[in-house]
Amino acid sequence: MELHSKELLGLGMILLLPALCTSQYDFTSSRATYYGSPDCYGTPRGACGFGEYGSTVNDGNVAGVSRLWMNGSGCGACYKVRCKIPQYCDDDGANVVVTDYGEGDRTDFIMSPRAYSRLGRNPDASAELFKYGVVDVEFKRVPCRYAYNILVKIHEHSRNPHYLAILVLYVGGINDITAVQLWQEDCKEWRPMRRAFGAVFDFENPPSGQINLRLQMNGRADWVLLRRPIPGDWEAGAAYATDIQFY
Incomplete structure (x- = not known):
């Protein structure tokens, strides 16, 4: 089986659903922010080298990380992230895939706008979170699940x-x-x-x-x-x- 770049990009958009229920880790407190993106997706120039796959994988719900980067071995890892402002934040939070490296204001996650908006319980709440710029969050590693092989x-x-x-x-x-x-x-x-x-x-x-x-x-x-x-x-x-x- 041989897949070329456009077909690979399509596959990246089909199904990447990090599991929501099981994890070998507890939640860890941290902070998260977001980066600018005209289409709200990720960036194809991320430090992981994923190219276009890195901008659209997981429907664009991606993030750059700092200390979770682990010299590049953290690329492709899946995390559940949820913010900690009760009146605005959704209990389920966002599930993101690591596609980039980045550093912010004491943040572990620099999220695509698409992913950051999922932290809010509704569109109005998400808009308020964007005004904060940086929010307190908790996160944990979760398994990635795919419908096809590596x-x-x-x-x-x-x-x-x-x-x-x-x-x-x-x-x-x-x-x-x-x-x-x-x-x-x-x-x-x-x-x-x-x-x-x-x-x-x-x-x-x-x-x-x-x-x-x-x-x-x-x-x-x-x-x-x-x-x-x-x-x-x-x-x-x-x-x-x-x-x-x-x-």
Whole structure:
């Protein structure tokens, strides 16, 4: 299966619903603000390197984070955020996906206007929250849930056969990717890919032919093998389905 950039963007808009009920963490107190956006969605230039996927994933309910960034491994994580002004704030709050890095006035979350508005109990209440600019919130990590398997997207800067950069998209559950390796057939060994920035991993002069990958996830002692390799004729902007998902 090969998906090109427009198809990938469509997939990003289909379904990303962070679970609302289960979490391994309690709520943590913090602060949140929002950034300007003419269409209220996210930004395709976020520090995670997600491109257009990062602006529309989760229907544009996204956020940049500061201390939750974790050197880029926090990219793609899902959080429930709810504000703490009783007369204005909705009890369910907003569910956001991390697509960017940002720092504000002692804030952990810099949210898209679309996500920030969901903190309010109704449109009038949301308008009042925008006047505050920065609000006290509480947040917790929640699992991401998708209706399809993890995808590996070839970053637009890649050039076959000299340079390969990838993003691993739609990682479900509560799993952060901490490392990626590819199989070097001539040496019979796994070689580490470099975290170039955000969620982008790269490799100079990758092996010819099929590219086999494995992932290291936080909380797991074993490596996760993606048994569907990237084909040898891979091209920049394409996305390839894997055989795995986490719940």
